[in-house]
Amino acid sequence: MNFIPDRVEDLVRCMKCGNCQETCPVFVVTGKESRVARGRIRLLKAVINDEIEITDGVQESVLTCLQCDACRITCPPGVPVHELLLAAKAAMLKKGKALPEDQNKLRISIKDESNPFAQQKGERGAWLPPDMKEPKPAKYLLHAGCAISYASNRIGKAVIRILQKAGIDFTMLGDKEECCGDPLFRMGDTEQAEKQIEKNKAMYKELGIEYVITPCAGCFKTFKEHYSDIIKPLHIVQLFDRLVKEGKMSFSRPFKKKVIYFDGCDIGRHGEVFEEPRELLKAIPGLDLIEFPKNRENAQCCGGPLLGSYPELARKIAAQRVQEAIDLGAEILVVACPTCLLNLKEGARAAGLRMDIQDINPIIMRAL
Amino acid sequence: MQKNKVFTDVLEKIKNLVGEEYFSDSLEDRLCYSYDATIDEALPDAIVTPGTTEEIAQIMKWANQAKLPVIPRGAGTGLSGGSVPVQGGLVMVLTRMGRIIEINEADYYMVVENGVVTQTICDEMEKRGFMYPPDPASMKTSTIGGNIAENAGGLRGLKYGVTKDYVMGMEVVTPTGDILHTGTRTVKTATGYNLTQLFVGSEGTLGIVTKITLKFIPAPEHKESLLAIFKDMNHAAQTVADIISSGVVPATLEFLDHITINAVEDFENIGLPRDADALLLIETDGVKEAAMKEIGRVEEICRKNQAFRLEKAETEEQRDKIWEARRTAFSALARVRPTTILEDATVPRSRIPDMVRGVNEIAKKYNIQIGNFGHAGDGNLHPTILTDQRDKEEFERVEKAIDEIFELALKLGGTISGEHGIGSTKAKFMPDEVGDTGISVMKNVKKALDPNNILNPGKMFVS
Numbered sequence: 001m002n003f004i005p006d007r008v009e010d011l012v013r014c015m016k017c018g019n020c021q022e023t024c025p026v027f028v029v030t031g032k033e034s035r036v037a038r039g040r041i042r043l044l045k046a047v048i049n050d051e052i053e054i055t056d057g058v059q060e061s062v063l064t065c066l067q068c069d070a071c072r073i074t075c076p077p078g079v080p081v082h083e084l085l086l087a088a089k090a091a092m093l094k095k096g097k098a099l100p101e102d103q104n105k106l107r108i109s110i111k112d113e114s115n116p117f118a119q120q121k122g123e124r125g126a127w128l129p130p131d132m133k134e135p136k137p138a139k140y141l142l143h144a145g146c147a148i149s150y151a152s153n154r155i156g157k158a159v160i161r162i163l164q165k166a167g168i169d170f171t172m173l174g175d176k177e178e179c180c181g182d183p184l185f186r187m188g189d190t191e192q193a194e195k196q197i198e199k200n201k202a203m204y205k206e207l208g209i210e211y212v213i214t215p216c217a218g219c220f221k222t223f224k225e226h227y228s229d230i231i232k233p234l235h236i237v238q239l240f241d242r243l244v245k246e247g248k249m250s251f252s253r254p255f256k257k258k259v260i261y262f263d264g265c266d267i268g269r270h271g272e273v274f275e276e277p278r279e280l281l282k283a284i285p286g287l288d289l290i291e292f293p294k295n296r297e298n299a300q301c302c303g304g305p306l307l308g309s310y311p312e313l314a315r316k317i318a319a320q321r322v323q324e325a326i327d328l329g330a331e332i333l334v335v336a337c338p339t340c341l342l343n344l345k346e347g348a349r350a351a352g353l354r355m356d357i358q359d360i361n362p363i364i365m366r367a368l
Numbered sequence: 369m370q371k372n373k374v375f376t377d378v379l380e381k382i383k384n385l386v387g388e389e390y391f392s393d394s395l396e397d398r399l400c401y402s403y404d405a406t407i408d409e410a411l412p413d414a415i416v417t418p419g420t421t422e423e424i425a426q427i428m429k430w431a432n433q434a435k436l437p438v439i440p441r442g443a444g445t446g447l448s449g450g451s452v453p454v455q456g457g458l459v460m461v462l463t464r465m466g467r468i469i470e471i472n473e474a475d476y477y478m479v480v481e482n483g484v485v486t487q488t489i490c491d492e493m494e495k496r497g498f499m500y501p502p503d504p505a506s507m508k509t510s511t512i513g514g515n516i517a518e519n520a521g522g523l524r525g526l527k528y529g530v531t532k533d534y535v536m537g538m539e540v541v542t543p544t545g546d547i548l549h550t551g552t553r554t555v556k557t558a559t560g561y562n563l564t565q566l567f568v569g570s571e572g573t574l575g576i577v578t579k580i581t582l583k584f585i586p587a588p589e590h591k592e593s594l595l596a597i598f599k600d601m602n603h604a605a606q607t608v609a610d611i612i613s614s615g616v617v618p619a620t621l622e623f624l625d626h627i628t629i630n631a632v633e634d635f636e637n638i639g640l641p642r643d644a645d646a647l648l649l650i651e652t653d654g655v656k657e658a659a660m661k662e663i664g665r666v667e668e669i670c671r672k673n674q675a676f677r678l679e680k681a682e683t684e685e686q687r688d689k690i691w692e693a694r695r696t697a698f699s700a701l702a703r704v705r706p707t708t709i710l711e712d713a714t715v716p717r718s719r720i721p722d723m724v725r726g727v728n729e730i731a732k733k734y735n736i737q738i739g740n741f742g743h744a745g746d747g748n749l750h751p752t753i754l755t756d757q758r759d760k761e762e763f764e765r766v767e768k769a770i771d772e773i774f775e776l777a778l779k780l781g782g783t784i785s786g787e788h789g790i791g792s793t794k795a796k797f798m799p800d801e802v803g804d805t806g807i808s809v810m811k812n813v814k815k816a817l818d819p820n821n822i823l824n825p826g827k828m829f830v831s
Contacts, residue, residue, distance in 0.1 A: 012706045012758070017405045018445040022487075022508040031417070031463050033400035033444070046399050057396035074508075076702040 003048050004091045010084045011048070013077040014041040020071035020081070025301045025317045026064055034061040037071045037081045044088055054097045062088050063103070064310055066317075067186060068265040068301035082270075089188030099187055103309050107187055110196070114178040115146040116308065125174035127153040132160060133174040140170035141209040141231075143223075145216030146179055147338035155338055158361040159215050159236055165368060166249045168239075171207065180219040181226065186305060197226050204231055213239050215361055217266035217337035224271055235267050237336050240364060241276035244283050251367040254286035259363075260330035261289060262321065262344070263299035264337035277336050277360055284367040290328055292321075302335075304343035311346070318347020322355050333357045378434040379414050379458070382427050390417040390464070401459045404446040405506075406793055407707070407757060412439065412453040417461040421539060421547060421578040424460070428576070428823075429545030431458065435820050438543075440572040442483065442514030445506040447710055448791030450518060450571045454826040462513050465578065468492060477536055477553050478582050482513030486520075489582070499587040501528035504787065505698070513577050519569030521787030526745030527619045527653075528585075530787065532568040539579035540567055543818035553581055566813070571789050572824040574817050588619070588653035592663035595690040596648045596670040597641060597677040601625065604646035605721040607673040608744050611650070612717065614669060616662045620651035621745030622694050625724055628701060628739040628752075632693050635700035640693060641677065648675075648744065649694045694741075698752070701739045705754040711770065713777035714786030717747040726776045727751045733772075734765040748786035775800075790828045798828065 004011075020037040021027050027036035034043065040061050046052045062085060069082040093099065099107060106116040113121045125133050127149065142163065148156040163170055178200055184193035204212065204227075212227065214220050215236040223233030243249035259281060267273050274296045281289050294300050303317025322344055325333045333355055335341050344357045383391040392398075393414040403409045418424045431438045437457025444451055453459055465481035468489070472478065473496065480489060486500075486507040493500045503522035504510060510520070516538075521530040537551020551557065551564040567575055598604040608621060624632070624647040629640050640647065648670070652662040663680070670678055681687035702708045715723045724740050727749075731738040742749040751773055755766045774784045774797045784790070784797045799807050811829060814821070825831075 009706065012756075015405065015702060015708050016403050018443055018506065018509050021443060021445075022485075031461075032397075034396055039400040042399055042403065043396060052395055052399065055396065057394055061396065076699040077708070078699070078703060 001047055001050060003095070004044065004087050007084050007087050008048065010079055011041055011045050013079050014038060015077055016042075017076060019074045019076065023070040023074050023300075025068065025070070025303060025320070026066060026313065029313065029316045029320065035064055037075070037079070040065060040085065041079070044084075054092055054095060059092055059097055062092065063100070064306065064313065066265070066301045066303065066305045068305070069269050070265070070298070070301060073269075073297055086185060086188070089186070090190045091188075093188040100309070103187055106183060106308055107189055107192070110179050110184055111192060114196075115150060116179070116183045117146060117150050119150045122175055124149045124177055125172075127156065128172065128174055129160065132172045135173045135176060135207055136171045137208045138169055138171035139210045140168060141204065141207065141212045142170050142172045143180070143212050143214040143216070143219055144172065144177060145214055145219040145338065147342065148216055149177065152338045152341060152359070155215050155341075155359045155361050158365040162240065162249075162361065162365050162368065166243050170213070173203065176203065180222040182218045182222040185222070201227065201230055215336070215338070215359070217264045217271065218339055221266040221270040235271060235273050235276075235336065237277045237280055237360060238273060241279050244280065249368070251284045253367050255284045255363065255367050256286040258288045258290060258329060258331045259334050260292060260325050260328060260332070262292070262302065262325075262333055262335045262340060263296055264304070264335055264340040265299070265301050267336050268299055269297055280360070280364060281334065284363070290330060292324060292328070302340045302343050303347065304337070304339040307339070307343045307346065314343055315347040315350040318343045319351035319353060322348045322351070322353045322357070326353060326355055331356060332363075334360050334363060336360045374434045375413065375436055378430045378436055381430055382414075382416055382458070385426060386416055386418055386423055390419065391415070401441070401444070401461070402453070404444045404449060404451045406447060406449045406452070406791070407709070408449040408452045408454070408792055410452050410454045411456065412459040413456050415459045415461060417464050419464050421541060424541045424576055424578060425545045425547055427460070428541055428543060431822055432544050432820055435822055437822050437825050439824050440513075440517070440576050442511035442517070443485070443506070443509045445510045446514065446518060446791065447712070447788040448518070448785065449793045450789050450791040450824070450827060451514075452792060454792050460576065462576070463511060469579065471496070472553075473498070475553060476584055478584060480512055480580055480582060482511060482516075482577050482580065484512050486510055486512055486515055493584050494587065497587055498584045500534065500582065500584045502531045502534060512580060512582070516568050516577055516580060517570065517572045518789040519787065521743070521748060523620050523622060523743060525743060525748065525787075526621055527617045532565060534583045535564055535568050535580060536583050537564055537581040538567060538577050540575035540577050542575050543820070543823040548575065551581060569789065571791060571827055573814060573827055574823065576823075588659070590656035590659045591619070591651055591653045591687070592659045593681040593687045593690055594650045594663055594666060594670070595677075595679040595693070596650065596675040597644045598646045598648070598673070598675055599644065600674070601646040601724060602721050603673045603675070604648055604744075607648060607670055607675070608720065609718055610669045610673065611666055612745070614665055616652065616665055618650050618662070618666065618745060619653040620649060621743070622649040623647070623720070623740075623742055623744035623749075624693060624697055625740040627737070628697050628741045629693070631700040631704055631739055632696055635703060636692070636696055638692050647693060649690065697741045701741075701752045701754060704737065705756055707755045707757040709753040709755065709766070709770070711751045711753070711773060712748060712786045712788040713751060713773050713782060713784060714746070714748040715777055715780045715782030717745060719780040719782065720744055720747060720749065722780055723749055723776065723782070726780075727773055730769050730772045730776070734769040736762065736766055736769055738769070746786070747782065792827055795828055795830050798830075
């Protein structure tokens with residue numbers, strides 16, 4: 001079958017050494033070869049060689065990839081698994097292989113309501129303070145993202161207050177804010193994702209936006225990869241870290257806790273933001289920052305990207321991360337991504353693990 | 369492979385025994401268990417992931433009656449086709465049995481299940497101040513069962529030996545479904561045939577090792593590391609010979625050739641001189657004073673042999689830095705061409721210069737790229753062929769070159785496999801090394817244990 005022809009060179013480079021087994025969180029919990037890069041690559045080759053059709057099994061093997069890109073780090077020939085799997089997802093959809101029912105619902109929800117949670121578009125900005133409901137021309141645009149707008153308002157409210165306290169002039173889009181496109185890429189709907197991006201870009205241009213700042217790691221990664229030609233994307237921790245270093249923001253209230261920082265894949269490996277959240281946490285008086293053995297570039301995904309599609313798998317992976325944090329004696333597990341937050345909490349709950357899991361922003365706000 | 373009724377029936381029984389979750393005959397899974405880390409591939413009929421020794425014994429009884437081939441498999445990271453189901457049949461994945469059952473610090477042994485990842489064993493030992501020394505490059509993923517099947521080696525082989533040196537005993541399911549216990553938990557034993565060692569390196573052809581009693585040793589208290597770079601490979605080789613004859617046995621004595629050094633520089637640019645002909649990475653370990661004295665002696669020997677760059681690590685960071693070249697060697701080579709073939713021809717260490725020169729001549733003769741790196745201290749080289757499997761004409765040359773590399777290793781008094789095993793990829797070279805009588809004795813052993821030739825058929829011997 002003529003399938004991802006421009007990715008054949010990547011497929012050929014897989015030497016089947018199996019190093020990806022160690023780094024793939026999905027393989028670690030399933031132990032199945034169809035749930036690791038080496039097996040997925042073999043199946044994609046099989047599709048190309050007409051050894052197999054795009055069956056449900058092949059599709060599931062591909063869709064269960066977290067796109068966390070951890071395996072690229074330990075892959076001797078450096079196969080770009082993330083890009084390869086995104087291309088495969090897109091190609092499957094183009095070849096007419098429909099998404100599983102529940103994932104298709106997410107896709108339709110983004111198309112109709114511009115969020116993956118089947119929430120109403122007109123409700124998006126309901127949580128915002130009155131002065132933030134309408135966009136205005138500004139240098140900084142604060143993009144809350146779907147997860148914060150519909151599920152984790154608390155993070156967004158903290159960010160707004162910190163920005164206001166630091167005297168940053170920024171705007172928000174309120175109900176006019178839309179999905180950044182990330183979940184669409186993950187499901188393979190490149191076409192709709194690109195439409196979404198063009199729509200957002202037009203709005204940014206109209207308002208003369210220079211920086212798009214966001215507490216959502218997934219949105220940040222997408223801005224970095226797809227919007228950098230017209231705006232400068234910043235994860236909110238990058239801006240806060242800069243403000244602290246410039247002396248425009250400082251922490252006065254101590255926070256005497258043993259905190260472990262979790263590098264989400266979108267802010268970390270994809271977004272390459274590793275030090276800023278750590279610098280911020282270390283600047284808080286009394287805070288004791290500890291590390292996962294696998295951190296920064298080598299950090300292990302929480303499983304979050306699969307929470308909407310394969311929730312049981314996602315929770316199992318999350319529970320492993322939470323257990324690691326418990327074993328290391330952490331009192332608070334801190335993330336800089338609403339998806340990580342949601343999924344780690346889900347994982348802890350499902351496994352009956354007790355751990356205080358928080359987004360970094362409420363912690364920052366409390367220490368100001 | 370044509371599935372017959374007998375096979376279908378026995379596979380159905382096996383599925384009922386282990387439960388649906390641990391059995392699959394879907395085409396997707398058959399494709400995903402058709403390979404190891406070589407280029408060989410073959411589709412199995414089904415995959416089973418048993419959870420207990422008893423389940424394995426039952427499966428073997430049925431398989432033996434039905435003459436269904438069974439191919440034991442760990443993580444599938446082998447480098448000789450050992451777990452590739454070349455005659456179809458049932459792939460038996462052993463990763464589910466992954467417990468460390470007992471660690472006895474008084475008697476220096478531990479009992480583990482076959483599916484434990486080797487790194488887990490090493491980490492557990494390190495935590496307790498001990499060491500399990502065998503460290504194959506695949507140790508973060510490969511299982512102890514797989515290491516035993518292939519008698520895996522690693523970087524520490526020269527001083528500490530390889531997998532076989534740490535296996536004290538085992539529980540094995542025979543091809544006919546009996547459960548056998550071999551060895552002891554004692555340092556000494558003189559009871560009967562040494563069956564334990566018969567199964568080490570048997571590549572899953574004689575039995576399925578389910579539990580293993582492993583030896584461990586106290587961890588060395590101190591390490592010293594030295595990087596030495598030479599303009600002439602002969603000087604590096606003389607250095608290796610002089611180190612050994614001086615009475616120093618380094619824990620690590622690794623070698624990179626000119627091609628590998630340049631591949632590392634292309635890949636990471638860590639500042640290695642491109643005109644270097646050889647690089648040695650040497651570590652001594654043990655009691656602090658001894659390790660320091662030994663590395664001092666090694667340094668002198670390197671100087672005497674005209675090493676033009678010497679770097680000694682004073683801190684953990686520096687140690688990490690001087691390991692960089694060795695650590696990235698394989699990745700660097702693997703990025704040069706689409707297909708990478710890693711061999712393990714091994715020679716007596718004094719013959720390394722002859723071996724490297726010979727491999728370079730073979731590369732020239734067939735106009736292909738071969739990088740050499742590996743374990744200089746024990747003569748275990750990894751000629752790494754960089755090619756493109758899709759280029760038929762080039763690949764024919766590659767195959768001829770591989771034949772000649774093995775011929776050369778044997779001519780130099782070496783072996784066709786230092787640590788990867790024979791499997792399907794090297795079976796045709798076996799008679800050249802072990803002779804007709806060797807093959808005949810081995811086949812008789814195989815027949816005695818596996819009369820129906822159902823366990824990993826098509827391996828080690830050309831049928």
